[in-house]
Amino acid sequence: MEKEKAGLTRRDFVKGVSLAAVGGASMGGASMGGASMGGAVGLPGVEEEIQEPQSTSRVVLIRDEGVVSEGGGIDADGIQQMLDQALMSLLGLESPSDCWKSLIKPDDVVGIKTNIWRFLPTPPEVENAIRRGVKLAGVPEENIGMGDQDVLRKEIFQRTTALINSRPMRTHSWSGVGSLIKNYIMFDTPSDYHDDACADLAKLWELPSVKGKTRMNVLVMLTPQYHNVGPHHFDPIYTWPYKGLIVSTDPVAADAVGLRIIQAKRREAFGEDRPLQPRAHHIQLAETVHKLGVADMDRIDLVRLGWTGEELI
Amino acid sequence: MLFPETIGDWVRQDTSITYDRETIFDYINGAGEVYRSYAFSHVLVDRYEKSGGQAVTVEVFDMGNPEDAFGVFSYAREQEEEGIGAGYERKGSVLCFWQDRFFVCIAAEQRDADPEAVLGEVARGISETLPAPGPRPALMTALPSEGLVPFSDRFFHTHQSLNYHYYLVRENVLNLTPETDVVLARYQPGSTYLLVIRYEKGEDASAALSSFRGAILPGFEDMETVATEEGMYTSSSHQGRFVVVVLDAGSEDAANSLRMAALESLEPLLQ
Numbered sequence: 001m002e003k004e005k006a007g008l009t010r011r012d013f014v015k016g017v018s019l020a021a022v023g024g025a026s027m028g029g030a031s032m033g034g035a036s037m038g039g040a041v042g043l044p045g046v047e048e049e050i051q052e053p054q055s056t057s058r059v060v061l062i063r064d065e066g067v068v069s070e071g072g073g074i075d076a077d078g079i080q081q082m083l084d085q086a087l088m089s090l091l092g093l094e095s096p097s098d099c100w101k102s103l104i105k106p107d108d109v110v111g112i113k114t115n116i117w118r119f120l121p122t123p124p125e126v127e128n129a130i131r132r133g134v135k136l137a138g139v140p141e142e143n144i145g146m147g148d149q150d151v152l153r154k155e156i157f158q159r160t161t162a163l164i165n166s167r168p169m170r171t172h173s174w175s176g177v178g179s180l181i182k183n184y185i186m187f188d189t190p191s192d193y194h195d196d197a198c199a200d201l202a203k204l205w206e207l208p209s210v211k212g213k214t215r216m217n218v219l220v221m222l223t224p225q226y227h228n229v230g231p232h233h234f235d236p237i238y239t240w241p242y243k244g245l246i247v248s249t250d251p252v253a254a255d256a257v258g259l260r261i262i263q264a265k266r267r268e269a270f271g272e273d274r275p276l277q278p279r280a281h282h283i284q285l286a287e288t289v290h291k292l293g294v295a296d297m298d299r300i301d302l303v304r305l306g307w308t309g310e311e312l313i
Numbered sequence: 314m315l316f317p318e319t320i321g322d323w324v325r326q327d328t329s330i331t332y333d334r335e336t337i338f339d340y341i342n343g344a345g346e347v348y349r350s351y352a353f354s355h356v357l358v359d360r361y362e363k364s365g366g367q368a369v370t371v372e373v374f375d376m377g378n379p380e381d382a383f384g385v386f387s388y389a390r391e392q393e394e395e396g397i398g399a400g401y402e403r404k405g406s407v408l409c410f411w412q413d414r415f416f417v418c419i420a421a422e423q424r425d426a427d428p429e430a431v432l433g434e435v436a437r438g439i440s441e442t443l444p445a446p447g448p449r450p451a452l453m454t455a456l457p458s459e460g461l462v463p464f465s466d467r468f469f470h471t472h473q474s475l476n477y478h479y480y481l482v483r484e485n486v487l488n489l490t491p492e493t494d495v496v497l498a499r500y501q502p503g504s505t506y507l508l509v510i511r512y513e514k515g516e517d518a519s520a521a522l523s524s525f526r527g528a529i530l531p532g533f534e535d536m537e538t539v540a541t542e543e544g545m546y547t548s549s550s551h552q553g554r555f556v557v558v559v560l561d562a563g564s565e566d567a568a569n570s571l572r573m574a575a576l577e578s579l580e581p582l583l584q
Contacts, residue, residue, distance in 0.1 A: 174343040232344035235405030
């Protein structure tokens with residue numbers, strides 16, 4: 001089996017090519033390749049940073065065996081510590097306060113884009129940890145908003161200067177996975193992005209209400225969902241206590257790591273390589289077509305912190 | 314269709330909400346596209362409770378016709394049982410069945426010690442209010458039974474659905490539309506796929522086959538069976554309004570045999 005890239009199986013990746021007759025010409029379809037890319041991150045003082053071709057992205061995967069209880073309860077203090085440690089490692093700074101101050105200015109208006117899907121929402125413990133961090137940067141409460149399906153209706157999201165993006169990863173019947181990239185779909189008309197298994201979700205990140213504003217992405221992997229029940233239902237039998245957070249300034253890289261874990265879990269659970277349906281190609285295309293970030297695992301600097309049991313990556 | 318007021322000890326909560334092709338996204342976000350890829354017109358959602366705090370959500374999707382009700386039932390099914398509607402599947406706390414033009418799902422709001430019994434009772438109560446079950450789409454008979462992997466057979470219409478079940482290429486090289494009928498199934502040995510498509514006209518089928526071969530098998534457009542990379546074989550042909558494609562066969566003989574068997578199965582539909 002050829003080495004997987006970006007968490008997509010070989011079948012996902014080269015299906016079109018593999019179908020080409022032996023000796024025949026190659027055909028259309030996405031392919032991995034190095035490309036220059038515009039950073040998704042709008043750090044203070046860094047205007048539209050353009051990364052060099054073949055750039056890398058750092059991603060921190062942090063896990064804590066005790067952060068989710070047997071009954072599914074989430075330890076708020078544990079989450080806070082995980083987020084603090086992840087940020088310090090990611091940014092190379094000494095304290096959570098320094099981290100948040102490097103990301104957010106006191107006069108920023110900050111929108112926290114969460115996810116309220118009723119079966120597997122962004123946990124309040126994660127939302128609160130992010131909110132606390134934004135306050136550490138000196139942002140007053142009245143300049144902090146949180147929203148999901150209501151972001152176009154909430155006044156504060158009309159004037160945000162910075163965004164923090166957080167959601168759980170789960171399998172999805174139309175896009176392959178619900179990802180950080182996809183989490184911004186409520187900033188526009190969602191159905192406009194459904195073509196070809198949501199191939200071009202990364203376009204969302206070019207919207208004026210979003211572009212250049214995202215300071216941090218937190219992919220929640222506490223109890224991710226690795227398989228669907230029918231087209232749209234949910235059952236916790238297809239979640240598992242992975243007890244992790246994936247943190248990065250690059251949403252594509254964070255999603256690529258999360259996707260790889262989901263696919264590894266599917267192999268473990270099903271005892272065979274069962275590709276996602278549909279394949280989550282919007283993550284790969286976010287790099288190859290839209291230059292939003294890095295999906296190639298070979299160019300992701302993955303830092304692992306905390307519990308390493310059943311890591312799956 | 315009206316929900317029964319009671320089903321055994323279950324009492325309807327009179328919270329019915331209807332979502333149509335446009336508002337379906339308000340209920341189930343992007344996954345609503347799965348239903349919209351069929352002739353789905355609307356879904357009626359309600360809730361039943363019984364003493365002790367148990368509650369279930371009931372969804373009745375009007376899929377427009379029995380073929381599409383089976384189609385959406387087949388979309389993600391991994392098992393199938395008889396005894397409710399024309400067939401049902403339970404996964405965890407969700408039970409779905411299809412009957413006539415309806416696709417029905419019952420979802421328990423709490424984990425239950427015996428979900429099959431709880432969900433089955435409500436499902437049977439809903440089933441009694443629906444028209445009698447009908448047969449599966451006639452095109453399903455084009456699938457030869459020998460080697461067919463159980464419950465791998467799907468019925469759908471569009472290119473996006475094909476790529477969900479078997480990723481071919483991004484482009485719609487088979488010219489699939491909401492009007493084309495498609496069946497896909499997996500066969501053993503190996504993991505061979507058989508695709509049978511019914512077009513509106515014979516010339517549509519011919520054009521689709523040319524398009525498929527030109528895109529997938531460039532330089533080999535005149536050949537029915539072609540070796541591809543990885544030692545696999547692809548075989549394709551058309552007959553009347555139908556196109557038959559075998560993908561990922563382990564040998565040339567296997568590819569040809571499955572294609573010929575499908576063409577033979579199609580004969581009654583050619584009349």
